[in-house]
Amino acid sequence: MALELAISEFSFQYWKDSPRALTNVSLTIAPGSVCALLGPTNSGKTTLLHAITGILGSHHRDAIASGQIRVGDDAFTPLPDRVLFPTVGLTLQDPYYQISGLCDTVVEEISLTLETLDIHGSDIPSRVMALLDKLGLSHLAHRKPSTLSGGELQRVALANILVAQPPILLLDEPSNSLDGTSLRRFASIVCGLKGSTTMVVADYQLELAILTADQFVIMDGGKIIFSGDRVQFIGNLSRFRALLPVGLLEQTLRSIPDSTLRKRIMMTIGIR
Ligand SMILES: Nc1ncnc2c1ncn2[C@@H]1O[C@H](COP(=O)(O)OP(=O)(O)OP(=O)(O)O)[C@@H](O)[C@H]1O
Ligand SMILES: [Mg+2]
Structure with missing residues (x-):
């Protein structure tokens, strides 16, 4: 059964004198929904996923963290100190490390x-x-x-x-090595898991997010700078041209079968 995932005022430094990789991150993801975690390189996406799954707490003993991460009814203050698999599943940014x-x-x-x-x-x-x-x-x-x-x-x-x-599934840049056809296939797998699995899809690209997400979060410099539903995200997309590859969306948008949604997105981001 899908679980709620809640992150409250979570901050993280890899060691005492390092800059904060995450600052006051608060985010709640409804059971069975998909949250797209978007942002440029170094914005803190992987750090946040590794905090949730327990990798940070178990591997970075000198780190400094504050806040809370709650997985269903289990609250960790500030973060899990053991890997939570199979309650939380994570696919790594580089899938080669996922194979034994x-x-x-x-x-x-x-x-x-x-x-x-x-x-x-x-x-x-x-x-x-x-x-x-x-x-x-x-x-x-x-x-x-x-x-x-x-x-x-x-x-x-x-x-x-x-x-x-796993009732919670975290995907770290899954679209990295996927071309158009396999990306759409991957998106339909993610959509098929909705309801039974709570998912976070971290990505720099927007295509998979647009095809799958219910909730959109944009990070920059370790902070959440935007959080909203699909309509709010699309309405604000042009604000994030400097951070996200908005222009590259065109090809994917043209493949969205729902023509009303497609036209609305394309008009909003200025694609004719
Ligand atoms: N193991 C580590 N030790 C020290 N600092 C780290 C470590 N991993 C990441 N960082 C730092 O934390 C910050 C956030 O990095 P993170 O990898 O979480 O970003 P990201 O959004 O996943 O980036 P990308 O899109 O390139 O994967 C960066 O400043 C990075 O240098
Ligand atoms: Mg990353």
Whole structure:
């Protein structure tokens, strides 16, 4: 079941004298919804995702943090000090780090995730195959993970997390290695998880956000500078031309089937 995710006045420094990577970040994400976390490089997107999942708390013992992170009913003040997987699943910005390197096939790789969670059973291969099928990845089942392309690896990395059915899913720049077709496919996977999974999609690109998100948050310099729903985001998009690749949206917008929505977005950001 999807869980609410709430971040309250959260600030973070990697060490005592370093600049703040995050300053007073407050954000609530409704259960089962998708939040797009947008912002230029170094704006703090990865830091925030790593704080939520517990990587920061368990790996950066000299860090200075304040505020609170709440995952469902579990409140951490200021942040989880252990990795919360499988309650919180995270796909890393670089999917190569998501693969163990120990397995000969994608099926084995994904089965290994279940084994590390102490989930065993003769039905695991069929369960993994069913997931791959659902994600349109059956053709990769018997490939060696290290031979996959960036886009293939991106989707296998997602499968590797989804197999644990995390109620909260954090995706760090998932559109990095996806071209137009695989991006739309990825977007439909994300939309299919709505309702059962609370998701945060961190990205510099806007396409996946536009195709999937209910809530839009823009970060700059470690702070949230905008938060709003789809209509508010679209209405304000032209303000963020200097921070986000607004102009590059045109191609994706033309592929949105809902013509009313498409026209409204295109007019707002000045694309004819
Ligand atoms: N391990 C670390 N140690 C020290 N500082 C770090 C570390 N990781 C990130 N930072 C700093 O924290 C700030 C935020 O970086 P972060 O990686 O969270 O940004 P980002 O929005 O994810 O950027 P990108 O779009 O390039 O992935 C930056 O100033 C960065 O230099
Ligand atoms: Mg990042």
